[in-house]
Every structure is written in C-alpha cells, then in structure tokens.
Amino acid sequence: MIDGIDVLIMVIKVLVVFGFLLVSVLLTIWAERRIVALMQQRIGPNRVGPFGVLQGLADGIKLFFKEDVTPTNVDRSVYFLAPVAALLPAFLAFAVVPVGRGFHIGHRVITLHLVDLNVGILFFLAMGSLMVYGIVLAGWSSGSTYPLLGAVRSTAQMISYEIGMGLSVVSVVLWSGTLSTSGIVDAQSGTWFGFVPRWFIIPQLPALVMFLLGGLAETNRAPFDLPEAETELVGGYHTEYTGIKFAMFFLAEYLHVITTSALVVTLFLGGWRGPNILPFLGPLLFVGYFLAKLGLVIFLFMWARATIPRIRYDRLMHLGWKVLIPASLVWTMITAAMVVLPQEVNRTTLIVVVGIVFEVALIVWLARLTTTALRRGRLRRGDSHVV
Amino acid sequence: MPFVAPHIAWHGIAPELALVGGALVALLIDAVKPAVDRRFLAGLSLATIGLAAWFTFDLRDTRAVIMQGTLAVDGVALFGRLILLITAAMTILISYHYLSRRRIHRGEYYPLLLLATSGMTLLAASNDLLLSFLAIETLSLALYVMVGFARRDEKSQEGALKYFLLGAFSSAFLLYGIALTYGATGSTQLSVISKQAAVASVDERLMFVAVAMIAVGFAFKVAAVPFHMWSPDAYQGAPTSVTGFMAAGTKAAAFIGFFRVFLVAFGALQWDWRPVLWIVAVATMAVGSLLAIAQTDVKRMLAYSSIAHAGYVLIGLVAANRDGVSAALFYLLIYAVMVLGAFAAVIVSAPGGSERLSLAEWGGIGRRYPVFGGAMTLFLLALAGLPPTSGFTGKFLLFAAAIKAHENALVVAATITSVVAAFFYVRLIVLIWLQDPPPDDGHPGIGPTPALITSLGIAAAATIVFGVWPQSLIDLARNAISHGFVG
C-alpha cells in the first residue's frame, strides 16, 4: 500500500531529479565551453568561481534580469507557450532513466529510478518528438522569416532522424525483449568470459552508432545544428526570443543532450551497472558509475561539436534518408534474424561478427556517398547556399 | 499476457495477394527502369489479374469465414471478384492506347489500378466493418491519384481534388458510423453485429445514427442522391479509361459492400432503413435521369446516367431478399461491361487530339463508321434498358425482385425514370444515325487499336449474349446467393 512515506520519497525523488538536471545543465554548459576551448587552444571561461565553474549560473542570472522584448508581429499566446513546450518534455524524458541500484531502508525498497514505465523507451522517444513542437511553434509564432526557416528546417531534420533513432532502439528492444528501461539495464548484467561486461555496445554496436547520429540530430547539436546555423539563419528558431524565454530554449537544448546521453548509457553502456569494487560505498558506487558514463557520452557530444564542421542541409537529408534509415532497417532485420535463431547457436558471437561486417559496410558506403557528393559538389561550386 | 499468432488462411486472400504482389512488382520495375516498355507493364498487369482470377476460381467451392471472421469467402464475394477482375482487365485494354495518346502513360498507372482492384475485391469480401473501411480507403486513395492522372489538365485536377475532399468527408461519416456501431454492439464483425442488433438491450438511438452514418458513407461511394455531387466532375475530369473503371468497378465494389453490411449486419433493422433507402433510390433514379438530359458532354451525360443506375441497383437493396441480391449482382456485372464498352467507344471516337466529347460532334458519325456507330448504339440501348440487350434483362430482374418484396410503388417510379432516361440515350442514337455527317468536319476519323477493338467486341458480345440468352448468368448469380451470406 502507498502511505505517506511513499509520497514523501516520491516528492524527494522528483525534486532531486529536477535539481540534478538543473545543476547538470549548468555544469554541462561550463564543461562544454572549457573543453571546446581546450580543443581549440583557448582558455575558455575561468573567471566566475573556481575554474569558471559558475559561468553557467552567471549567464542564467544575467538572462533572468534582462528585458523581455516581445516583437509586435508575433502570435502572442503561441509565442509565450513555445519555450514551455520545448522545456517540459526535456525534463520528463529523464524520468524513465534508472540512475542506480535500488537499496533498502528497513523493509522499504528505494529504487533510484523515478518511474519504471513498462513502455519506458517509447515514453522517451515520445518526449523527444514533443520537443519538435516547441521549435516549430517558436519559429511559426515569431512572425519572422529566419525563425520560420529555422523551425521548418529543424522539423524536417528531427523527423528524418527520429526514424533512424527509433529503429535503432527497435533492435535493442529485440535483443533485450522488453520496453522497460530497467529491464534493458537488467538484460545487460553479467559478463562474458568473466571480464567483458554484457553491455549492448558489443552486440549492438551498429545500433549505438545510429542512435548517436540520430541523437546528435535530434538535439540539434553540431554537426547537425542547422536550425540555428548562425551564418545563414541568425539565431534560427529563437531569433526573436530574449531574456528568460531564450534561457528556456537554451535550457531545453542542454537538457535534451543530457537525457539523450543518459539513454545512450541505459541502452548501450549497461546503465548504472559496473563491478562492485568498493562495497562500502553501497548504492553510491553505482550512481557514480552512471554519472561517469553519462559524462563520457556528453563528452562525445562536445567532441563532435569541436571536431566536425557543420554538415550542409542537402547532405544532412541525404545521410538521414539514404544511409541511416535503410541501414537501420537492415540492422533491425539482422538482429531479428539473430533473435529467432535456435538456442544452440551462439548468437552473441555471430551478431558481433555480423555487426562488425555491417559497420564496415556502412562506413564504406558512407565514404563512397560522401566522395561522390563531393565530386558532384565540386562541379557545381557556387550554389553551396542551400535553404 | 500471452500473444497467440493468428491463423491465416492464405488461400482465401490469394487473389488479393496476387494483385498486391503484381502491383509492387510493376511499381518496382517502373521505379528502377523508368524507360520500360509500357506494353510490358500492361501485360504484367493482365497476367496478374489472370492469376487473381485463377485463385478466385480455385475458391469456387469454398464457403467460409476466414481471418478471424473479417473476410467472407462466399458466392457473393466470388461473384464480386469476377465482376471486378473483368472490369480491371477491360480497363487495361482500353487504357493502353488512350494514355499514350494523351501523353500521360506513366508507369504508376498499372500499380494504382491493381491496388484499387485489390481494395475493391476486399470490399466485396469484407465481413468486418473495419476491413470494409480499409478496403474503401485502399481503393479510394488509388483512385484519387488516377482521377488526377492527367497532371497538366485542369479538369482532371479539379475532379481529383473534389473527389478527394468529398471522399475523405464520406470516409469520416463511415468511420463515425463504425465507431457508433461498435459502441452499440461491441463488435465490428458483421455477424456479431446482426446478433447484437436483434437483442432488445441494444441502444436503438445509437444504432439508428450508426446505420444512417454508414449509409451515408456508402451512398457517397456509389454516388446515390443526395451524395452524388462529386461524381459528374470526377467522371468528366478523369482520364476516360479511369472514368470507365470508376463507373464499373467502384460502383460494383461499393454496392456489394453496401449489400453485405446492410443485409447481414443490419438485417434485423431493415424495417427502419428500407423506407429511407426507398426514398434515396427514387431520388437517385429521378435526379440522375433528369439532369442527364441537360448535359451536352458525353462523359458528363454518362456520369449522370451512372447515378441513375445506382438508383436501379438500390432497388435490389430495398427489396432486401435473395432475388434482389442476385438481380443486383447480375446488374452490376452487365452494367460494368456495358459502361466500359461505352467509354471505350468514347475513347475510340478520336485517334488524335481530343475525344469527341460534345454531343454535337457525334452527329452522323454512324453513317461514316457504321460498325463503330452500331457498337455505341448497342451500349446506349443497353444503358437505356431496352430489349434485346442485357440492360433490359437486368432491369427486369431487379423489378421482379422488388415486386416480390411488394415494393410496387418503387417499380412504378423506376419505370417512369427509365422512360425519362431513355430519352437522352435515344437522342444520342438519333444524332449518331439520323443527322447528316458534316461534309468535311475537320475531325480525324476514329482510332481503333487491336486492344480497343477487343474490348469493344467483348463488351458488345456480352451485352447481346446476356440480353438474349441470360439464363446461365442468372443461374450463376442466383447460385452465388443461394445459401445466403456466410457468417
């Protein structure tokens, strides 16, 4: 039965998750600026607080005290609602991520998991799609050309990559046989040969690559940050936003990065699982594992931003529809074929081998497409400005 | 919850599988090799239809409800497939030359035609309201595109858009009716609905609204008054071969679905819907016949004539007995053949540029081309329902069924409208034969090709044979319904 203490625990968990997200956004912003700066041989923010760690907070406070300019040409109610519509799904998506092993207090089990929906993955994907609404509504309601173009671009981009992302999740679901995030983490427990963890990154490497690509595009991050390509579209969909409303979009984008990374950890990197080497830490150790893995994946996002130049829009759609979707369809079918193999066959070894072959084929294909596109592009230099 | 994979009787849907498979193959060939000879695609489509016919023939002794009760394999379904496959095959014969002539011979035509046919055959066999809906959507979506197939022709575009908007509208009606039926009876399966509708506890008001909605949905598809508005524009704008396909195929499929849903699922409520459909039938016959008189465009005239014919077929539904069903099946088959013949004649009427669409252009054409004029005359006589053509036999059977059901007033109304309708058919016959051909009208001659001659010949032969010796076909139609609907 549910009693007052359960409600109290729930409230505490909600607040902790909320606080964790806000703090991690501030840290992520700071870390991104520092890391990108390091990679570009700059220093980055180092004034506010130790190593500039409070820079994000300072920026937030600054935006909070900024004047809020609402252009006369906007559709007021939608213009007001758009940042909220972008922000809330980003918060909610994190709720299905298990962050650590449950523990007992007396006879009560405390799970480190806000909600364990039986359709957790679908919930995450649904929240990811809802984010598009915030962007579309922002672009449309601004009543201005740049935001509109940014929003339409962004929508086309997000829906194109959502399919590939969804299909790569299908192959994970095939492999684990459950839609629940905690079920997927459980399916990754144990080891092969006593030391290789049974994380899905090994049998499902192609799915991980496709999920990461889709995740980068879904979160509008470099090299897929065309919706806010400042050289072409000023600020993209949030050109007309100022002050706290702009801060909401900023927050939403980073929240999205964090939740997507958390899902990568959950689906492919074994979630919070890891060897219990420091038993005296108890459940904290596993939260630590989770945070470490999360940081690693977020670092990947930053690395991509610092390293890869922005992709041209036609190539973006090309990559999404001609590479990602067919490849993910084929990979889903390969995984399904492995799943229905008879029990006697060592299907994990088989899928690792097939996965590596698939991965190589994918890269070769991608390289060929890119080189032919480059060759064509050279013939048609001058029309690189593609809206 | 354990999941049990359903048992699927593949042989029961083999004709549809063949059609869809053929459509996909044709689509792929066209996509991969856009320059493929259209004759190959047409031949492939004909072969697919032949395969579907073979599978249908294979089912001739099977009587069952398959696929979890959603699909009926019974005489009516098989007879429906017969009509529809004949329609599709004849459409391909009359399309080939026509599409090339109008420079709209894109490869998608054949997959669309096959997919529309598969939707139609499913509708004829559907034993579940949801499957009916899906089948209607399948055939409609393909037809919307086919109506707008002449992309550069504004009339074609206009017709397609009107057909699409009103078709979507009618689908909404149908779906709402299905939802209400489900709410009232807890099922979308026709046999279950009929059992539930007969018990006293069913919410009658809900049922009435549901029946009315579903009737509206089907009335749209068969173009019955007052839901006929789209059909003249769509028929006129569509490429002529598509018009023939719609007039013959859509009508037949929608009517068979209409009959099955109303006689099986709502059979217990027939005292409620029969009077309404009585009015609809009379209105359809009257409006179709009267407005056809005012038309000066042959395709538009045939469109209104097809509305009037929908009214005649509705007589079979109002009669609500086995004779009514068999007469309607007979009528749908012979109507399909003769209306396709009439549209084939319209296509033949011009080899080069535009067809002879305005009535004035048909003046004296029979004196110059007696065989062609004779064929057109034959189809017009059949559409008018005069002996010795199959049209007469069909009407006679429908009227007989209505009299058997004591719907004498309906028969009187139908007879009067037939006389009215005869006027405009005979007027065109008079034009064809009794007017002098203009000395040199600048019109090129007529343009028959082997395929068109074949289809004209088949249509003409069928129209005469089933007019003079109809008994074998009547027996076939009676056999189709002799054990009633399954399920």
Added chain:
Amino acid sequence: MSYYWQYGTLGALTAVGGAFVVIAFLGNRLMRPRKPRVEKATTYECGMDPVGEGWSNTHIRYYLFAFLFVIFDVESVFLFPWAVQLEKLRPQGTVLVEMIVFIGILAIGLLYAWKKKVLEWVK
C-alpha cells in the same frame, strides 16, 4: 495501482517543471527592466526595416519528407510490440518472415521515392 502511481509521479515532475517555469517568468516580470520602444519591437531583419509579413510559404520538399516520415514512423510503432514478443514467438516461425514482408513493402516505397528523386534536396 502502480500504473496510476507511476503516471502520477510523472505528473508531479511535470508540475515541478511547470512551477519552475511559472516562477521564472513571474520573477523575471518583477525583476526585469522595461523600456519599450517601437524599434525594439520590430521583427529582426539584420538591422533592415522588415518588409512584408514574416510568414512565407515553404518548399514542397518539406511536405514530401513529412509524408514519408508518417509512413516510417508508423512503421516503427508497429515494430515495437513485435520486437518485444519476437523471442517468445520463435516457435511460431513465420513471425520474422511476415515482418520482413511488411518492412519490404515499405522499403519498396522508400526505394520508389528514392528512384523518383524525392530524396534529392538539390535537383
């Protein structure tokens, strides 16, 4: 029971998020300076005076992609329940073949769009 509990928890998180937004907006309203000027409230056009309406038509290509998206998104929705049950349905054999047929039909659609150059952004 646990169903309502879980979605209630999600509701609580939504409420906290909503409260955060409300507090932020209200606080901002109290704190922020307000010096309205007509020029400030014009649409941003890189410093030029904006001409015409900001709303414009977008290219039909976006529509085509949206159309394809609906097809494949619905497809992946169909894949999820199948993916969960596949391992248990292994004895019934044909489940994989059936799904391959289903995906194959849609893949033909994608191939068709590809060959018809719908997926080319620059023609």
